[in-house]
Amino acid sequence: MEPAFLIGNVTLFILAIFLGFELITKVPATLHTPLMSGANAISGISIIGALFGSNVAFDGGETALSGLLAFVAVVLAMINVVGGFAVTNRMLNMIAGKKRGGA
Amino acid sequence: MEDWVSVGYLISAALFIFGLKKLGHPKTAPFGNQLGAMGMLVAVITTILEMQLTGEGVVDWTLIAGGIVLGSLIGYWMAVKVEMTGMPELVALFNGFGGAASALVALSEIQKYIVEPSGVPTGLEITVTMVAAGLSALVGWMTLTGSLLAMYKLKGGVEVFGKWIRTPTWGPTWLNPVKVLLFLGVIALIIASIDDPTNEQYLWGIIGISCILGIILVLPIGGADMPVVVSLLNSLSGIAAAFTGFIIGNSVLIIAGSLVGASGLILTFIMCKAMNRKLIDVLFKSFGGDGEKQSLTRTKVGSDADEVAMMLDGAQKVIIVPGYGMAVSQCQHAVKEFANIMEEKFDTEIKYAIHPVAGRMPGHMNVLLAEANVPYEQLIEMDEINGEFPECDVALVIGANDTTNPAARSGEGPLAGMPIIDADKARTVVIIKRSLSVGYAGVDNDLFYMDKTMMLFGDGKAMMGDLNTAVKEI
Numbered sequence: 001m002e003p004a005f006l007i008g009n010v011t012l013f014i015l016a017i018f019l020g021f022e023l024i025t026k027v028p029a030t031l032h033t034p035l036m037s038g039a040n041a042i043s044g045i046s047i048i049g050a051l052f053g054s055n056v057a058f059d060g061g062e063t064a065l066s067g068l069l070a071f072v073a074v075v076l077a078m079i080n081v082v083g084g085f086a087v088t089n090r091m092l093n094m095i096a097g098k099k100r101g102g103a
Numbered sequence: 104m105e106d107w108v109s110v111g112y113l114i115s116a117a118l119f120i121f122g123l124k125k126l127g128h129p130k131t132a133p134f135g136n137q138l139g140a141m142g143m144l145v146a147v148i149t150t151i152l153e154m155q156l157t158g159e160g161v162v163d164w165t166l167i168a169g170g171i172v173l174g175s176l177i178g179y180w181m182a183v184k185v186e187m188t189g190m191p192e193l194v195a196l197f198n199g200f201g202g203a204a205s206a207l208v209a210l211s212e213i214q215k216y217i218v219e220p221s222g223v224p225t226g227l228e229i230t231v232t233m234v235a236a237g238l239s240a241l242v243g244w245m246t247l248t249g250s251l252l253a254m255y256k257l258k259g260g261v262e263v264f265g266k267w268i269r270t271p272t273w274g275p276t277w278l279n280p281v282k283v284l285l286f287l288g289v290i291a292l293i294i295a296s297i298d299d300p301t302n303e304q305y306l307w308g309i310i311g312i313s314c315i316l317g318i319i320l321v322l323p324i325g326g327a328d329m330p331v332v333v334s335l336l337n338s339l340s341g342i343a344a345a346f347t348g349f350i351i352g353n354s355v356l357i358i359a360g361s362l363v364g365a366s367g368l369i370l371t372f373i374m375c376k377a378m379n380r381k382l383i384d385v386l387f388k389s390f391g392g393d394g395e396k397q398s399l400t401r402t403k404v405g406s407d408a409d410e411v412a413m414m415l416d417g418a419q420k421v422i423i424v425p426g427y428g429m430a431v432s433q434c435q436h437a438v439k440e441f442a443n444i445m446e447e448k449f450d451t452e453i454k455y456a457i458h459p460v461a462g463r464m465p466g467h468m469n470v471l472l473a474e475a476n477v478p479y480e481q482l483i484e485m486d487e488i489n490g491e492f493p494e495c496d497v498a499l500v501i502g503a504n505d506t507t508n509p510a511a512r513s514g515e516g517p518l519a520g521m522p523i524i525d526a527d528k529a530r531t532v533v534i535i536k537r538s539l540s541v542g543y544a545g546v547d548n549d550l551f552y553m554d555k556t557m558m559l560f561g562d563g564k565a566m567m568g569d570l571n572t573a574v575k576e577i
Contacts, residue, residue: 009349009354012354013345016357016358016361017365020361020363020365020368021368023120023362024366024369025127028484029466029468029469030129030466030479031126031132032334032370032459032466033194033469033470034132035126035366035370036194036337036367036464038122038135038139039123039362039363040198040363041139042139043201043202043341044200044201044204045355046344046347046356047146048355049208049347049348049350049351049353052150052154052351053208056163063215063218063219065214066212069208070208074174075173075174076200078171078173078175079181080197080200081143082175083179083181084201085136085143086179087182087185087193089137090182091190095473
């Protein structure tokens with residue numbers, strides 16, 4: 001690994017943290033739960049790492065255990081991603097629906 | 104990495120950023136959520152294409168497709184099935200899964216070294232990998248056990264062989280140095296593992312201690328502090344994904360993970376501010392605590408539904424103050440029915456006063472009331488509604504305690520300085536509550552004993568039902 005690659009990644013890490021702080025400033029209480037569960041779904045991005053990890057031969061290969069771990073990670077991450085976005089969508093539709101009805 | 108792969112991840116990261124931004128405003132929130140989902144789709148497709156087109160290609164399609172389909176089906180099924188009242192538990196559970204997924208990816212990478220020690224890299228690469236894998240394990244496993252415990256705390260307990268066991272809240276002060284020691288222990292193991300990456304004892308040591316840390320971090324926290332914990336765990340699951348990104352050298356994991364980590368932390372601070380507490384106090388100082396609870400020396404005669412209904416006759420303006428008790432008794436539909444009756448019968452103006460930490464999850468009350476079809480415009484945040492109480496005929500407090508306790512204004516005791524709903528300034532206060540017992544903070548509530556206060560002792564749902572019948576009969 002080149003030091004430049006590491007520095008590049010650390011730069012991304014730090015800039016993204018600053019961006020995250022700036023992105024969410026004043027959020028109305030109604031959106032606290034959807035924001036949390038939407039962000040939670042995004043944290044399922046580790047699906048990417050899980051996919052790479054599970055790309056191994058399973059039948060008797062030496063890497064079988066690490067492939068199995070990655071496969072479990074794929075399942076858990078997909079639950080997190082699909083469940084998270086779906087439940088957030090459900091909540092937001094409910095809130096948006098109320099707005100039309102109440103106005 | 105191929106150029107087009109980098110571009111795919113860049114698009115995905117940009118979609119996440121726009122999505123999070125849009126999620127913060129009521130009008131654009133549904134679109135923001137869709138942008139986030141699109142970002143995820145782009146990232147997954149890019150990854151699968153890269154796997155197929157470079158190197159040896161996809162080794163086992165059934166396995167990868169099977170994992171994706173299985174996870175999606177389970178996730179979708181859970182999301183569709185859940186009742187709005189079960190939302191806090193589900194969010195906590197998903198969160199734990201996210202943390203576990205990141206930690207498992209880290210474990211899987213290290214496992215490869217153990218099987219094939221000749222493939223262990225050297226120099227800077229192994230240092231970065233081991234530090235990132237260690238931190239990912241620490242945060243990820245902690246998030247899993249912490250979230251699972253938080254989920255059972257939100258449920259209130261767990262059923263084992265037909266017996267209901269309450270989730271304990273326990274945190275003696277000697278537990279704090281233990282937390283610090285265990286944390287330092289994990290750091291030491293991570294440092295040791297850099298020189299000896301294939302040592303399985305270090306590996307399982309890190310995992311074991313991290314799991315214990317998650318439990319003892321959440322164990323002492325309960326009640327009104329739960330929203331802080333839930334949103335902190337949410338932030339941690341993002342951080343775990345970012346660390347995993349360092350292991351596999353993937354930019355979109357680093358960006359998305361740290362975005363979620365930072366925005367989750369902001370939400371955590373919003374929750375802390377609403378309680379006038381510092382994050383460090385929430386984590387290390389148990390609030391109120393056992394044995395410190397004030398004993399009740401006063402009594403108050405309860406009223407009945409008919410009496411309250413007579414007083415509500417012709418009320419011009421009623422402000423409803425919901426609390427955790429409304430969530431527990433699941434009486435949000437009865438509350439909405441009450442509002443409908445009052446609006447039809449007396450043309451009463453109904454508003455809801457929402458305290459930022461009412462309930463056990465950020466925004467808990469809003470979600471419940473939205474489920475009961477309460478118009479969004481009637482849900483008013485604390486700062487805006489407090490000025491309206493002096494001109495309101497009746498404040499109806501349902502299962503809220505600490506968030507209405509005037510003792511918070513006195514500047515003394517556990518509640519000192521916490522912003523509260525000014526229900527005591529209404530002309531009449533009606534409180535639905537099981538008993539006079541103290542709230543989470545352990546402070547007796549003066550509001551209950553005021554002359555203008557009428558107490559309806561009982562379960563929220565049952566009392567709201569009685570009240571609705573009584574008001575109809577006036």
